[in-house]
Amino acid sequence: MKEFKTLKILDHFRKAFEKMGVDYDLMRRILQVKFVMDGRKVPVVIGNAKKKDQETENGFIKSLWIYVLMGIINVVLVMMNESYIFQMSLVFGITMFMVMTSLISDFSSVMLDVKDKNLILSKPVNNITLNMAKMIHIVVYLFFITMALVGPALVAAVIRHGVMFFLLFFAEIILLDFFIVALTALLYLGILRFFDGEKLKDIINYVQIGLSMVITIGYQLIGRLFNFIDLNITFQPKWWQYFVIPTWFGAPFEVLLRGDLNIHYIIFSMFALVVPILSIFLYIKLIPVFERNLQKLNNHNGRNRRSKEKLVSWIAAIVCSTKEERSFFHFASKMVKNEREFKLRVYPTLGFAFIFPFIFLANGMRDGGFERIASSNAYFNIYFCALFLPTVVLMMRYSANYKGAWIYKVMPINELESVFKGTLKAFLVNLLLPLYVFECIIFIWIFGVRIFPDLIAVLLNIYIYTVICFKAFKKELPFTRAFQTGQQGTGGAVFLLMLLLGILGGIHFLSKWIPFGIYIYIIVALLINAVLWRTAFKISWETLVE
Incomplete structure (x- = not known):
């Protein structure tokens, strides 16, 4: 088994560990095994590692150069x-x-x-x-x-x-x-x-x-x-x-x-x-x-979740148009809420998405005061809550239970549109929508009800942005990839998509300079959403990434 320099340095403190009641030889062997196993993992910070590299190199050591740059x-x-x-x-x-x-x-x-x-x-x-x-x-x-x-x-x-x-x-x-x-x-x-x-x-x-x-x-x-x-x-x-x-x-x-x-x-x-x-x-x-x-x-308790399941069914009936789509909405909702490793990867990102609009808002308040901010257009900072949406959409393909992907082959799935639409809608309803509604309440308290039409326009832009993010990445069935396989070649796409969010926000901002422009923009955004959500998910089995 590979000998690590860290363990050789640790050997100098052997007596100190033994005085604490530690069996040093056993501890050293446990650490040696753990270090070997860590070499097969890919840290979150280098999600673009290639699979063949993972088998021969320590992914953690490879990630350190990124920390040096930071x-x-x-x-x-x-x-x-x-x-x-x-x-x-x-x-x-x-x-x-x-x-x-x-x-x-x-x-x-x-x-x-x-x-x-x-x-x-x-x-x-x-x-x-x-x-x-x-x-x-x-x-x-x-x-x-x-x-x-x-x-x-x-x-x-x-x-x-x-x-x-x-x-x-x-x-x-x-x-x-x-x-x-x-x-x-x-x-x-x-x-x-x-x-x-x-x-x-x-x-x-x-x-x-x-x-x-x-x-x-x-x-x-x-x-x-x-x-x-x-x-x-x-x-x-x-x-x-x-x-x-x-x-x-x-x-x-x-x-x-x-x-x-x-x-x-x-x-x-x-x-x-x-x-x-x-x-x-x-x-x-x-x-x-x-x-x-x-x-x-x-420990797993046997809580009765019927009330929550009824709520999910009610929401699915509203946002999903077909029975098959509702099935995948239920499936994705359970994965999002119950899979622990998925939440470990995604939820901290949502935390940043929640806090960023208020950070930029606080910077403005520091310079101009509350009254000046309340009468300004600073509510456009709410677009920052969607800044991490490309990462969240990208994570749709990953799961700790990816070996269960065989279920897609045995299910009577006639077309893949319902699979992707149901999953993506579950992501929006369970992850982004609660965050956005909460931020809207706070922003309305700060800026007043005058911004309500703009908040509707922002939400419609976010729906458009979600579909664009989905189209930008290679198509893979939801929850069919292991987290360790990484996110090869996605860094540039994520960056460009973040810029695109700014462009959407800029078009929204320019619409306010036209009489009744915001209402015209809402109508146009509704039409674009209708077209995108109807046409963007027509994907064949042959186009999927193997």
């Missing part, structure tokens, strides 16, 4: 010399955002894995050894991701600011990684204490959306910690800044390297040191409790 902005920030707390808060904000996002998308399944208990603990392996292997497994990969993000910035730091800056930066990166792992695990533990079975799995997905949104909002808040006056950066302490975690890690640079003993900087610095250490010790202490509660993921 981390170039950190180099620019570190090279600044105006305000350490400003530049380093931004660096740690960007790093925390990317690492936490990677943890949510690629490593939640590792953290919440219950198979190890059944497979490994049936052998002579103790709990401490297995739990420590799981923790190291996650931390090692997050450390690689973090180093890819901040590695160039660390080089820039030692050149621009010297060795002490570099050492402090490196130490805080380690603390940040441990804090992220512990924080996520403790959050999951809090949920595990009160829920079980299918309900728990749903809550975990919602928490992952919430984490994505909180991190995104926090990233936006970092820039609002500071005021720019004549190009000079000034820090004005507020009570809420104590909840912006990246600020904790930016403050020690001011205290230790510039000798600024501002009481707020000192408190932030204490948080940066004490909170990660306490959280990791708390996590280690609660690992047995965490693992016991993880077994709840195997």
Whole structure:
């Protein structure tokens, strides 16, 4: 079996692990197997990997260059010399955002894995050894991701600011990684204490959306910690800044390297040191409790879902025109709601789609105030909720249960139009429509009922955009591909489709300059929708991707 350099480095800490009650040789072998298996996975960030490459190369290692590119902005920030707390808060904000996002998308399944208990603990392996292997497994990969993000910035730091800056930066990166792992695990533990079975799995997905949104909002808040006056950066302490975690890690640079003993900087610095250490010790202490509660993921209660099924049937009767289409609407709705891995991949994306319109709206409010925004055309920001629709449409083809695709061959399917239309309508009704309706309520509260016709026009544009996204990608039957097969050659198409959304929004905006233009636009959009939804799904079996 392949020998990994990471394990050789870990060998130097053998005695420390053994003092903690860990069977080091067994832990090392478990980690070795896990690293080999990880080489066969494709991280979400490199969905365009080719299948033949996956069999010969470590997909995770291949993904690191993308993180290096994303981390170039950190180099620019570190090279600044105006305000350490400003530049380093931004660096740690960007790093925390990317690492936490990677943890949510690629490593939640590792953290919440219950198979190890059944497979490994049936052998002579103790709990401490297995739990420590799981923790190291996650931390090692997050450390690689973090180093890819901040590695160039660390080089820039030692050149621009010297060795002490570099050492402090490196130490805080380690603390940040441990804090992220512990924080996520403790959050999951809090949920595990009160829920079980299918309900728990749903809550975990919602928490992952919430984490994505909180991190995104926090990233936006970092820039609002500071005021720019004549190009000079000034820090004005507020009570809420104590909840912006990246600020904790930016403050020690001011205290230790510039000798600024501002009481707020000192408190932030204490948080940066004490909170990660306490959280990791708390996590280690609660690992047995965490693992016991993880077994709840195997429980399935027999809840009566008749009321929900009646609602789905009622909606299907409204939006679907044929019995066959309604059948696939039901099928896709159940897949969207019940398949855990699918939700792990898609739901965080929906979280970003939800929060982005409000982020851009908040930027406008900061510059012009609420009253000026309410009388403006800033409600066009709601188009950002559809920005991630190409990714969601693309994910329609993937499933953890893709081996069940044989069912398409044995079902009496006369034509494929009902398959794709029913599935796509289920995606819109279950994923996008609730999000859009909620945002419309908030936007109407901000801008007034005057925008109601525009919201109708936006929804019609989104329906047009959905069909265009579907037509842009190669045609595959829904839920027939494994997630690991990747999304080969789709990056450019997704980018162009995002630009197309802007064009649709621009045409909508221009229509407002014509008398009764918005109403004319709604009529035209209705006609375009009718034509597209009637003609775009006439697909033959021969045109499908094998």
